[in-house]
Amino acid sequence: MVQLNGKKFYPGQGNNAYIFPGVAFGAILAGMHHIPDAMFLKASQVTTAVSIIIIIIASLMMYSR
Numbered sequence: 001m002v003q004l005n006g007k008k009f010y011p012g013q014g015n016n017a018y019i020f021p022g023v024a025f026g027a028i029l030a031g032m033h034h035i036p037d038a039m040f041l042k043a044s045q046v047t048t049a050v051s052i053i054i055i056i057i058a059s060l061m062m063y064s065r
Contacts (some may be wrong), residue, residue, distance in 0.1 A: 007020055009055055019043050 002009045027035050036061050 002055070004056060004059065007059075018047050022047075 019040060023035060023039055026039075
């Protein structure tokens with residue numbers, strides 16, 4: 001859960017559909033034959049950070065009530 005300006009945001013579904021395609025594409029581009037666990041951990045951290053940034057931007061773009 002992330003709280004911003006008194007509003008609570010709960011994570012949606014964050015499964016393989018978000019992480020695996022990007023990690024696999026990066027591994028292919030880098031010519032990797034093995035993907036270390038650390039790469040998946042970093043991918044999940046970056047996905048979380050980007051999600052939070054999108055929530056913040058979306059909240060700034062909404063009209064106030």
